[in-house]
Amino acid sequence: MGRSSDLNSLKTCAVIGAGNVATHIAPALSRRLKVRQIYSRNLNNAQLLADNIGGAAAIDSLDSLQADLDLYLVSVSDDVIADIVEATSELTSGIWAHTSGSVSASIFAGKENYGVFYPLQTFSKAKVVDISKVPFFIEGNNPETSQLLFDLAESISDTVYYADSDRRKNLHIAAVFACNFANYMWKNADDLLRKEGLDVKVFRSLLQETLDKLEVMSPEDAQTGPARRGDVNIMNTHAAMLDTDKRELYQNLSNRIMKLYNE
């Protein structure tokens, strides 16, 4: 897609939500356009965020939303988006975009222009995140909207992709493996280390190194360990030292890795 959009047509915006995602995105957006309003059911939360953004007003009623803004960014929990859409059904102009990885863009079907502005990151309010390093995944209901949202994302992040709902779903599954299941492996390691009076923090440096390897090689090439080597003696020793539950997991994963590398 060519760079045909004119980002200057996005001059004003409301941020609907004052949670973790909104807290990180709104200030970044405010360097590109005027954030006029921050909505939260909790006025204090809206005010806290608005205080960080020159010229933004905190509101706690969707009826107070200005009708003439160029962008409405809906950054609330997945299960609240539909309520927001319903409560703003009279506002149909401007671009409406949510920041969710798992909600379809078409939840905005009553609006003229809409899409998704999804940052692939876990945010917590307390922690500073370099937004330029966060990949964004963009969808729009028409090419112009796609392009505008894409260009807006590119103005705050180094890495922006298009992704329709199916693609975002696949990204989500991949993230379950990469984050949720990897964390579950750390949980199992933590269990074993606690028996030794230690915990998984003792692996901090080792885990960082393991993660850093992904910068320079694929995880397939980075794989190490007894299963990768096909070292059956070590694997049997390990299995014998584990309880039934962890043994089943150890053997299942080891067999998978062995199959991958030693066939």
Add this chain to the structure above:
Amino acid sequence: MGRSSDLNSLKTCAVIGAGNVATHIAPALSRRLKVRQIYSRNLNNAQLLADNIGGAAAIDSLDSLQADLDLYLVSVSDDVIADIVEATSELTSGIWAHTSGSVSASIFAGKENYGVFYPLQTFSKAKVVDISKVPFFIEGNNPETSQLLFDLAESISDTVYYADSDRRKNLHIAAVFACNFANYMWKNADDLLRKEGLDVKVFRSLLQETLDKLEVMSPEDAQTGPARRGDVNIMNTHAAMLDTDKRELYQNLSNRIMKLYNE
């Protein structure tokens, strides 16, 4: 154990091996004692490492090892340690220690004083590692040797533990879960992302965040995702989008996590 050792009794040392581990440990040790000799079958490798350490001589024959050194640090592949022990059977004085996580200390049983000086880290020659952040696990065949090796480790690292062979074995199993199996999860994510024309590097920032959480909470508390929430709809949608092999893995791990959190 009290701090009874006198680190000054370790004045001189030979490093046997010039691989990844030796390359990182020898320079750190050289700030604490005189590294007199670096052995490698490949004289060039020994010389390369010796060049980084003032006063160390490169040797490629174990017959050239000085008999009067205080410490002999054996930092070679696990399956070569026995050969080194055999080839040096006439040298019995000084402290002999290897740097392996999985070889028993008693491989040195013919020597007077021996032990293990195990850095829990994956090293690669090209990458600088802050050795002070690497945890060391120490074993000795008598209290004085244990204490000397412990104190030596503590002079180069912030984190030093005692660990007998069983404890090191448990650490190794935990590391298989934490590193090898976590990497395997990244491999599966990578497979899924490649279908979308992406790769696991797109998760770099997300994975760093996931890892950083372990600084402030246990992996049990840090667990997120559909299985943690018991969100059966999402899990079924995901399972339906996966091939048989990945589906089996997804369901196995999801069921385990669900069981852990939703009982």
